[in-house]
Every structure is written in C-alpha cells, then in structure tokens.
Amino acid sequence: MIRYLSRILPVVLRAKLKRGRPKISSVRGWVRPSWIDVNLHLNQAIYAEIFENGRTDWVMASRLYQHLRDNGVNVVVAEQRIVYRRELRAFTRFRVDTRGVEVDGRLLCTTSHLLVGDRVHTICHAKLLFVGPEGVLPAERAKELTDGWLVEPLPVTDWVAKPA
Numbered sequence: 551m552i553r554y555l556s557r558i559l560p561v562v563l564r565a566k567l568k569r570g571r572p573k574i575s576s577v578r579g580w581v582r583p584s585w586i587d588v589n590l591h592l593n594q595a596i597y598a599e600i601f602e603n604g605r606t607d608w609v610m611a612s613r614l615y616q617h618l619r620d621n622g623v624n625v626v627v628a629e630q631r632i633v634y635r636r637e638l639r640a641f642t643r644f645r646v647d648t649r650g651v652e653v654d655g656r657l658l659c660t661t662s663h664l665l666v667g668d669r670v671h672t673i674c675h676a677k678l679l680f681v682g683p684e685g686v687l688p689a690e691r692a693k694e695l696t697d698g699w700l701v702e703p704l705p706v707t708d709w710v711a712k713p714a
Contacts, residue, residue, distance in 0.1 A: 565610035575608035591637035601674040604648035628679040
C-alpha cells in the first residue's frame with residue numbers, strides 16, 4: 551500500500567495542477583535501473599504500473615474522476631491487454647499517451663501508447679467498468695457518464711505514431 555501511494559500520489563498531484571480538461575494524457579518518464587530484469591530490459595510487470603499512471607493522469611487531469619465521484623460512481627479495470635513491440639533499456643526516456651476512445655456496452659475502452667519519440671514500443675488496451683451503489687452500471691448510464699470525455703485513438707501506422 552505504501553509503495554502504491556508513493557508511486558501514484560505524485561501522478562495525482564501533477565494531474566490536478568494541469569489547466570483545462572485535457573482529453574488526452576501525456577505522461578513522461580524514464581526507465582529506472584531498478585525496473586530492469588535479467589534480460590537487461592524493462593520488466594514486463596512494470597509496464598502495467600506505467601500504464602496505470604497514464605490512466606490515473608487521464609482521469610484526474612480530464613476531471614473525469616471528479617465527475618464520476620459526483621455521480622456516486624467508481625471505475626475499476628475489468629480487462630487489460632498489453633502488446634509489446636520493442637524493448638526498453640535502462641535510462642531510456644519515454645512518453646505515455648492515454649485516452650478514452652469508446653464505450654463498448656458497459657465498458658469504457660482506453661488506449662495507452664508507450665512512445666520513444668514517435669515510435670510505439672508498447673500498447674495497452676484497458677476496459678474500465680463503472681460501479682455505483684447498486685452495482686455495475688447499465689450500458690446507457692456508462693455512455694451518458696463519458697459523454698464529452700472520449701476522443702479518437704492515436705493514429706499509428708507501422709508502429710509509428712502520426713501527428714494528429
């Protein structure tokens with residue numbers, strides 16, 4: 551719990567300082583030596599933490615988190631799929647682009663791209679489930695709650711991000 555809070559609290563604080571309601575999160579970072587595995591590249595378990603930081607920044611900076619809380623709703627990860635393309639080595643600087651892209655039934659679909667320059671190294675597709683006081687929200691309510699927060703996916707061709 552302490553490790554989680556020490557990792558996520560700075561993300562939350564930085565996100566709250568962002569102006570406006572950005573619908574796309576951009577979080578920068580670098581590969582710490584403690585994240586490296588025996589193959590001398592970023593350990594696969596760390597990717598999930600990096601993508602969670604991106605989603606946290608997105609829901610906090612866009613003010614979606616507050617909107618959901620005001621409506622008595624929590625959001626939880628129901629599914630996550632990570633596709634690895636290129637390895638990351640110690641001290642490599644990266645950026646994570648995170649955005650909500652659609653509502654699929656009761657699930658909010660997000661995509662996060664881990665980028666070095668314009669090259670996509672890893673993609674995370676996550677589906678978030680809305681839970682209210684009575685349980686999982688119906689599809690209509692999920693769509694209503696996310697109206698105004700969704701954007702187009704990051705344009706990517708041959709694992710290279712294209713400027714919008």
